[in-house]
Amino acid sequence: MGFESLRRSLLAGERVVAFTRADDGGLGARMLVWPDGRAEGALGEAALDREALALVTAATLPATGLREIEGVEVFIETYEPLPQLFIVGAVHVAIHLVHFARRLGFRTVVVDARSAFATAERFPHADELVVEWPSDYLARVPLHANTYCVFLTHDEKLDNPALQVALEAGVRYVGALGSSRTHAKRVAALREAGLADELIDRIHAPIGLDLGGRKPEEIAMAIAAELVAVRNGRQAAGKP
Amino acid sequence: MLDILPDVDRWRADGRRVAVATVIRTVGSSPRPLGSKMAVSDTGSIAGSVSGGCIEGAVIEEAQSVLEDGLPKRLSYGISDEQAWSVGLTCGGEVEVLVERIDG
Numbered sequence: 001m002g003f004e005s006l007r008r009s010l011l012a013g014e015r016v017v018a019f020t021r022a023d024d025g026g027l028g029a030r031m032l033v034w035p036d037g038r039a040e041g042a043l044g045e046a047a048l049d050r051e052a053l054a055l056v057t058a059a060t061l062p063a064t065g066l067r068e069i070e071g072v073e074v075f076i077e078t079y080e081p082l083p084q085l086f087i088v089g090a091v092h093v094a095i096h097l098v099h100f101a102r103r104l105g106f107r108t109v110v111v112d113a114r115s116a117f118a119t120a121e122r123f124p125h126a127d128e129l130v131v132e133w134p135s136d137y138l139a140r141v142p143l144h145a146n147t148y149c150v151f152l153t154h155d156e157k158l159d160n161p162a163l164q165v166a167l168e169a170g171v172r173y174v175g176a177l178g179s180s181r182t183h184a185k186r187v188a189a190l191r192e193a194g195l196a197d198e199l200i201d202r203i204h205a206p207i208g209l210d211l212g213g214r215k216p217e218e219i220a221m222a223i224a225a226e227l228v229a230v231r232n233g234r235q236a237a238g239k240p
Numbered sequence: 241m242l243d244i245l246p247d248v249d250r251w252r253a254d255g256r257r258v259a260v261a262t263v264i265r266t267v268g269s270s271p272r273p274l275g276s277k278m279a280v281s282d283t284g285s286i287a288g289s290v291s292g293g294c295i296e297g298a299v300i301e302e303a304q305s306v307l308e309d310g311l312p313k314r315l316s317y318g319i320s321d322e323q324a325w326s327v328g329l330t331c332g333g334e335v336e337v338l339v340e341r342i343d344g
Contacts, residue, residue, distance in 0.1 A: 003260075003342045007249075010242055020338065022264055028312030028340050064275050066265050075264040075338065077275050079241065105242075 002032050002041045006079075009034070013081040013107070017061055019043060019052040022073040035061065048072060081146060082107040083172070083231060088134040088162050089152030090117035093177070096220030097150065098126045104228060106148065111137045113158060135161035143169040148227055150207065151176040160189050167199040173230045175204035175223060244279040247287035248342070257282040259303040261339045263290050264314070268333030282307045290337050291317075303339050312340040 002018070009016045014034065021029040021043055031041040031049060033056040043049050051069045055062045061078045068074070085101050087094045090112035101108045102125060111130040112118040123129045130137055138149070149166040151159045151174070159176060163186075166174050176186065183205040190200050208222030209229065229235040244260070251258050263276040271292035278288040278296065280303040290299060295317045306313055318334035 006241070007245060010245070020262075020264075022314060022338060024314075027314060028338070075262070077262075082242070 002030050005032055005040050010079055014079075015061065015081060016079050017052075017056045018077040018079070019069075020075045020077070021048075022066060022075045026072065043072075043074070045070070045072070048074070083146045083148060084109065085148045085150065085227065086111060086138065086141075086143075086166075087150050087152060088112070088138075088159060089154070089177075090114070090119075090123065090129070091152050091154070092216040093152055093219050093223070095122055096217040097152075097223055098123060100220055100224035101227065102127070104224060106227065112153065134158055135165050138162050138165040138169075143171050145170065145172055147171040148173040148230070149175070150223060150227075154178070156186065156189060160186060160193070163203070164190060164193060164195055167195060167202060173204065173227065174202055175207035175226065177207050177219075178205060180206065241275075241277055244277050244288040247285070248279045251279075251281045251285065252342070256285075257307050258342045259306045259339055260342060261290050261299050261303060261337045263335060264338045265336035266333060267318070267335075271333075272335075280304075280307070291335055295335060295337070299337055299339065306339045306341050310341045310343065312338060314338050 006016065006018060017033045019031045021027055026044045029044045031039060031043050031052050033039045033052055035056055035058045039053055043052060047070045062076050064076060064078050066073055066075050083106050085106040085108045087097060087108065087110045090110050094110055098108050098110060107127050109128040109130060110118060110123050110126045111132060111134050113133045115131045118129055118131045120129060143166065149171050151163055153159050163174065163176060178186065187200055204226060208219060209225040211218060211222045213219060213222060248258055259280045261278045263272055263274055266274060272290055276290055278286060278290045278299065280286050280300050286300060289296060299315065302313055302315055315337045
């Protein structure tokens, strides 16, 4: 059933589409197709294979579901890479946020320049822990439309340049911790740095859904809830 | 799929045979979206889910025969008067599941 290839692809975060015959005659026959044109396996009829290949392009992937192709019922499963969450600031809230976010299906990376905070003891549960200047790091990793960035350092020297990188890259979500006064200062600094207002407006601040909590784990929960709301299209990617 | 991988990997490393059930069709208010998976080992361990718990028992049973002969199965479950209290979805709706054995 092409399990091993599918498994490897998913763990590598690749996009891949699995076509599985759901009709009595060919039940279970499978072909995997990647957006770069690679394919593996076969559906048992040349015309079916051709159609499956044609449905997967770099630009568009078919929706997950049963579909009739050449008169045969085929189950299509489209796998998109995991949403990735970058948490800038290895602070107390981040420890809890990593926990919630991973549970919710985000590949979670914590980055902070301060090695005293960003330790493996504090973040054994993160998918990746990076001790580096956050703006340098974000500038060299691929940020895509399925990327979420949360800024928690409380330090504008660390947060602001990295915020700028994330906003200019057009990531799905940008949220920044801080009171409205802190945020007003941040907005002024980003404007000064030449960032357009329409980008600055995309910052979710105050960060998180309003759950009324104050404790680090409650704030983390509020942020996680907001990530889910954005992922599900319940909240505009820009601040509503 | 990713949610069941850690368990599936562990079972296979232990030399156990594993079947995977996938939700391929839903009608009405089904509790798990298309593509949801449940893995079943030949010792009866399970990971993941294909409903809110209403049809898992029946699917696990069917999976044992798939594990034995390797032939995939397409199963239908739906709410109806006579089914409601057997394997029916007490949550309402209809679900179809494809069960197959992992062979490579």
